[in-house]
Amino acid sequence: MTTTADPDQAAIPAVSFDTDPSSYRHWTLELDGEVAYLRLDVDESGGIVPGYELKMNSYDLGVDIELYDATQRLRFEHPEVRAVVVTSAKDRNFCAGANIRMLAQSSHPWKVNFCKFTNETRNGIEDATEHSGQTYLAAVNGTAAGGGYELALACEEILLIDDNSSAVSLPEVPLLGVLPGTGGLTRVVDKRRVRKDRADVFATRSEGVRGKQAVEWKLVDEVIPKRVWDETVRERAAAAAARSTRPAGAQGIPLPPLQREETEQGIRYRHVEARFDRPLGVVEITVHGPEGDLPDTVERVHALGADFWPLAMTRELDDLVLRLRANELELGTWVIRTKGEVEDALAFERVIVEHSRGDWLVNEIRHYFKRVLKRLDVTSRSLIALIEPGSCFAGALLELALACDRQYMLEGLLEEDAQEGEPAQIVLSDSNFGAFPMSNGLSRLGSRFYGDDDHVAKLHQETGRRIEAAEAMELGLVTDAPDDIDWEDEIRIMLEERASLSPDALTGMEANHRFVGPETMESRIFSRLTAWQNWIFVRPNASGPDGALRRYGTGRKADFDRKRV
Amino acid sequence: MSIDYSEKIPNNVDLAGDRKLQRALESWQPNFLTWWKTMGPAVPTEDVYLRTAVAVGREGWAHFDHVAMEEYRWGVFLAERNADRRIAFGEQKGQPVWQQVPGEYRADLQRLIVIQGDTEPASVEQQRRLGETAPSLYDLRNLFQVNVEEGRHLWAMVYLLHAYFGRNGREEAEALLQRNSGDLDSPRILGAFNEETPDWLSFFMFTYFTDRDGKYQLGTLKESAFDPLSRTCEFMLKEEAHHMFVGTTGVDRVVARSAELMREHDTEDIAPHGGIPLDVIQKYINFHYSVSLDLFGSEQSTNAANYFTAGLKGRWQEERRKDDHVLTEDAARIELVRDGELTTDEVPALLALNNDLRTEYVSDCQSGLKRWNRVLEQGGIDARLYLPHVGFNRDVGLFSDHHITPKGDLVGPDVWEANRDRWLPTEADKTHVRSLMRPVYEPGRIAGWIAPPSHGINDKPFEYEYVHFP
Numbered sequence A: 001m002t003t004t005a006d007p008d009q010a011a012i013p014a015v016s017f018d019t020d021p022s023s024y025r026h027w028t029l030e031l032d033g034e035v036a037y038l039r040l041d042v043d044e045s046g047g048i049v050p051g052y053e054l055k056m057n058s059y060d061l062g063v064d065i066e067l068y069d070a071t072q073r074l075r076f077e078h079p080e081v082r083a084v085v086v087t088s089a090k091d092r093n094f095c096a097g098a099n100i101r102m103l104a105q106s107s108h109p110w111k112v113n114f115c116k117f118t119n120e121t122r123n124g125i126e127d128a129t130e131h132s133g134q135t136y137l138a139a140v141n142g143t144a145a146g147g148g149y150e151l152a153l154a155c156e157e158i159l160l161i162d163d164n165s166s167a168v169s170l171p172e173v174p175l176l177g178v179l180p181g182t183g184g185l186t187r188v189v190d191k192r193r194v195r196k197d198r199a200d201v202f203a204t205r206s207e208g209v210r211g212k213q214a215v216e217w218k219l220v221d222e223v224i225p226k227r228v229w230d231e232t233v234r235e236r237a238a239a240a241a242a243r244s245t246r247p248a249g250a251q252g253i254p255l256p257p258l259q260r261e262e263t264e265q266g267i268r269y270r271h272v273e274a275r276f277d278r279p280l281g282v283v284e285i286t287v288h289g290p291e292g293d294l295p296d297t298v299e300r301v302h303a304l305g306a307d308f309w310p311l312a313m314t315r316e317l318d319d320l321v322l323r324l325r326a327n328e329l330e331l332g333t334w335v336i337r338t339k340g341e342v343e344d345a346l347a348f349e350r351v352i353v354e355h356s357r358g359d360w361l362v363n364e365i366r367h368y369f370k371r372v373l374k375r376l377d378v379t380s381r382s383l384i385a386l387i388e389p390g391s392c393f394a395g396a397l398l399e400l401a402l403a404c405d406r407q408y409m410l411e412g413l414l415e416e417d418a419q420e421g422e423p424a425q426i427v428l429s430d431s432n433f434g435a436f437p438m439s440n441g442l443s444r445l446g447s448r449f450y451g452d453d454d455h456v457a458k459l460h461q462e463t464g465r466r467i468e469a470a471e472a473m474e475l476g477l478v479t480d481a482p483d484d485i486d487w488e489d490e491i492r493i494m495l496e497e498r499a500s501l502s503p504d505a506l507t508g509m510e511a512n513h514r515f516v517g518p519e520t521m522e523s524r525i526f527s528r529l530t531a532w533q534n535w536i537f538v539r540p541n542a543s544g545p546d547g548a549l550r551r552y553g554t555g556r557k558a559d560f561d562r563k564r565v
Numbered sequence B: 001m002s003i004d005y006s007e008k009i010p011n012n013v014d015l016a017g018d019r020k021l022q023r024a025l026e027s028w029q030p031n032f033l034t035w036w037k038t039m040g041p042a043v044p045t046e047d048v049y050l051r052t053a054v055a056v057g058r059e060g061w062a063h064f065d066h067v068a069m070e071e072y073r074w075g076v077f078l079a080e081r082n083a084d085r086r087i088a089f090g091e092q093k094g095q096p097v098w099q100q101v102p103g104e105y106r107a108d109l110q111r112l113i114v115i116q117g118d119t120e121p122a123s124v125e126q127q128r129r130l131g132e133t134a135p136s137l138y139d140l141r142n143l144f145q146v147n148v149e150e151g152r153h154l155w156a157m158v159y160l161l162h163a164y165f166g167r168n169g170r171e172e173a174e175a176l177l178q179r180n181s182g183d184l185d186s187p188r189i190l191g192a193f194n195e196e197t198p199d200w201l202s203f204f205m206f207t208y209f210t211d212r213d214g215k216y217q218l219g220t221l222k223e224s225a226f227d228p229l230s231r232t233c234e235f236m237l238k239e240e241a242h243h244m245f246v247g248t249t250g251v252d253r254v255v256a257r258s259a260e261l262m263r264e265h266d267t268e269d270i271a272p273h274g275g276i277p278l279d280v281i282q283k284y285i286n287f288h289y290s291v292s293l294d295l296f297g298s299e300q301s302t303n304a305a306n307y308f309t310a311g312l313k314g315r316w317q318e319e320r321r322k323d324d325h326v327l328t329e330d331a332a333r334i335e336l337v338r339d340g341e342l343t344t345d346e347v348p349a350l351l352a353l354n355n356d357l358r359t360e361y362v363s364d365c366q367s368g369l370k371r372w373n374r375v376l377e378q379g380g381i382d383a384r385l386y387l388p389h390v391g392f393n394r395d396v397g398l399f400s401d402h403h404i405t406p407k408g409d410l411v412g413p414d415v416w417e418a419n420r421d422r423w424l425p426t427e428a429d430k431t432h433v434r435s436l437m438r439p440v441y442e443p444g445r446i447a448g449w450i451a452p453p454s455h456g457i458n459d460k461p462f463e464y465e466y467v468h469f470p
């Protein structure tokens, strides 16, 4: 195989995120009462695109799409599962991380998207442990290298088999000239509290660390002799399950395939639609508010399951965000609207608020919406909310607008519907004050008004009230509030102007503005580790024809430009 | 509120049918009138014989009558639209012109319009007190005509800002009234527009040289791919021609009178005889010409290149040029100073567009000099007026760090200082010129330092009562 072709010239293949356990090629999901086993068993010839073999349990985007699907289904379809063991079905080989040939042949956007998605899935694993009472344990039954060890790092506990050969390692720096970019560097020091000098040694030693030293350096929690491996893993899983707060006897709800209609002009789901304006590089996304009856009991919510509007809408939005990010690179601006009754949106939200403590499903839905909002936060597209009459940016849905880089709210009515209808309104609810934190740990309002707690407190007094454009402007909730005379021109010019700016500069600018204030491990993974990784990815030392990534496996050494930058 | 818009604000932009524009102009107009009353002509008048633009057709676009100046009907006119017009230059050459502002160029177009718009009221402010010393009613009327038309040009630019640039445009339109010529806190954008026009010789020089820069700038904007800007500028050029005429004939008449006095008294020193000596006229030419050259910006400009490539601003008479109108492969020669010598250098044509426009301007300016020298010749005077070298007395561009004499010699600071009073108006020169500025308001009479015009306005005689006082 040759890697001399310039990967950035290759066409980007279209990606679908649809899958389910019966069609997994790389994972098996085995349910054993309170414990689920996710076994990685990568099909070497099952790459999502041609050109490489997934040897040594290495993964590509396709493998990770299945992992994401499994983590979602465990949360919604299997509430009885209290501990999830991530392990390998291959002998002496846990996981070799992201496939190198895949990385070498991939274009820059593909690599970046792949890393972002895998990061989000690993954050989701931690989220399940923290908020769903589904504790993930890594049963590292063979060598875990690079992304393989990073997957283990996302789990609450790391158990390593003690067979005198299985090691954990982060060989990216010494072997590939890139970083362990899926949270590896960050989690080693941040989550596992490995001393920085040891972390430095670990991350430059390609063979890694095994046995007692791995425990001593806190790289794993426990090493377990081979002969007691299975039963010890079972015990640890059972112990984790015993700590869980999951209700007994809960019934899961199925996640059926999404109904999706794709055309040249866009994608349409039941509650979410996206229209493409290719000449302008814009996607117009509309999220439709709830329709149908409000469930009056939590039993009814369970009966509705995946048809319950908040869940259905969230799944669709999730899928849309993933598809647009992977497949529509040149649609650089996402215009987000909502359509529906403010009252209905608030009523559904009340159901969520009322039951999210007591009911596992409602709790899952809330956290799922939180994760999708976080996806928006780290999406490298310009996000613009248009708040027009007939929209329902209220409470949780208002978070969609607050996630955007700018918010435009129409003051008054457009001439054509001046006769009837009410002007655009937004409504704040408790949901806007911490129910859906960003990766920096702050609410979107907290981020927007960082350092001005008084104003946030003042806004808290305004919950439940309909706020029209002029007031929204005064309260700092929208960027601008043009009236009907200006609306069309202002929006058109703003979008055209946006489209003319450098996409790279916009990505950098937006990412800097979106995340203010404190950092968390999660935000550091995106803002620091990912940013550095993406820089390294475009440097010739990694991706040039003589760079480490492209030379890997050719038998030739990388030829580095020795200047430190 | 029902207003007859075509009566109040003559226009051909369907103001009556455009709510957005109505609202914008309605809130702007009172501020404009306040500005006109406080910053416009200082001499109170009853009415003035003025022309008002009322249409754009070939047959009679203007209407002449005595009107009270504050009731002047400042209108909004665009030259007629050519439905097939295509972009004549730059990267998008051959594509249809734009009827809307593309967002990508919003900031640049707005900037170009604001800079042009800023000069229009600036000259009214600069000339505010001139009416107090007008040499005749005819000249007073011409001054006011120029003033109201500069006011209308402001309207034209404000129209574009209001109609096409949204809220941002409205804010910029306000700011055009808030900056004032010579204001220390909030001056006009371009330096030359912050100098007072203290006397009528300066006024004629200003309308000849500085307004002519305006003409050339308008000429480049007339080529713009943004069609409403193009059409606006095309129509403004019609009025601008009169301003040039005031300058050209004004200097004609000063020169003619000076020649007459020189002959009469057989001396070059006609100052004691109430005339303006030729060397003072030459110094005024030197000053106004060099200051106006600065308005073209630096000879090498990436801004100008970007504007051209984007289709925002073309060259003078772009469509008559015989080249590819894209210029990415072309070169141009520009004059500069290197190693202590005046020389030329070859640079990419795109970077030399300011120089290109300035070259057109310079040759146009020459025609005035020819005219004035013909007046001298006919008056039996041997001395001649001339344009100084383009590098003389420059504050902007490649010559700004050097001293160059009017003849084009590169000299050191000592030579420059020693001769500056021979080349540029001195305090004594200015004082003398100012001392001649005495108002003459009786119909048919004229001040002693200037000859009467050969014709009146709109076939009226020179004696006509062009201005009534209260």
Ligand SMILES: [Fe+2]
Binding pocket: B120, B149, B150, B153, B214, B240
């Ligand atoms: Fe003008």
Ligand SMILES: [Fe+2]
Binding pocket: B150, B211, B214, B240, B243
């Ligand atoms: Fe003018």
